[in-house]
Amino acid sequence: MYRGGMPRTKGDHEARRRDVSEAVWQVMAARGFAGLTLRAVAAELDATTGLLTHYFPTKQALVRYALDLLDQRTASRPRRHTGAGLAALRDALLDILPLTPEATDSNRIWVSSWDTALSDPDLSTDYGRKYANGRARLTERVAAAQELGELPPGDPARIAAGAQSFVLGLVVQALFDPAAFPPQRQVEMLDDYLATLSAAR
């Protein structure tokens, strides 16, 4: 299918672009950034490496594309909306955890991207900003839960940073030991955490 060279029409081009994106995603989910090569993406697509170089002239172009794809898919993933206050905070934290195969793939790709991100100062700053934005969104939900009297007073930004730490570390543990951290246990652990936050006075 891909051996025929470049696409002829705009529709072909977009369809192929989607297939390329899906192949990059599958390679990252299976092998991480360490295994993200033109050769691996070509094999996943059943295409030639030569075709791929039209899309990605360099390894760095492929990595940049993969990072953008990770951002896009994260931004467009479905979100829980079950309530306000503490329920909304819980929703946002559940949205991060690897509770489904899709969420496991994207978390696995996020964790694997940290190596690349930490070794590039610009990218590292960019990741720092992403996590700061995530904390800012959690801070709003903590403050709303405090207003409803569901969480005790205290600096909401500090509580949000703690909650983000808790779920990020739980992601890492669940990825390395899925048998010890099935979805139900992750949810129980998060609920324990929220219960201790609520109870603390």
Place this chain on the structure above:
Amino acid sequence: MYRGGMPRTKGDHEARRRDVSEAVWQVMAARGFAGLTLRAVAAELDATTGLLTHYFPTKQALVRYALDLLDQRTASRPRRHTGAGLAALRDALLDILPLTPEATDSNRIWVSSWDTALSDPDLSTDYGRKYANGRARLTERVAAAQELGELPPGDPARIAAGAQSFVLGLVVQALFDPAAFPPQRQVEMLDDYLATLSAAR
């Protein structure tokens, strides 16, 4: 110094081995596993790539060596011993956090190794076992704090898994945003976490 070829005596050999280890460590701390190449280690040592191939015939041998080095240095790092019960749990969690430049380097290398570890099933299992062992050690300390009445009752393994999640996620956030998570703030956040655990009834 390194251009002269292989070492002549056992003492030379061991001294060189230490220098090679240090160079591998420095490359990983600066560039992660993504940047760990024979060329980078050779440059760090001011040696030829040819010399390095005596130690590491393949990239995989270099990666395995780096992973072993990370294990050794983690096992031999200094540990806090300030007390029993909750103080001992706090010590173990503080020992994990990037509170010094040395602890920052080793955490940065650990986080960067996750990409490699997740893409290799055996290594992934091995990492899962390492974290399970870490949780088992924390579980003993949680149980001891419970016996002293410093922590409320509840499954100590589940509390330990929560505490490990909290510090691992805090490590990741502190690596990406050291300005937002200076050592003092990390310690305050950990103390907040332990205080909410202690207060929960």
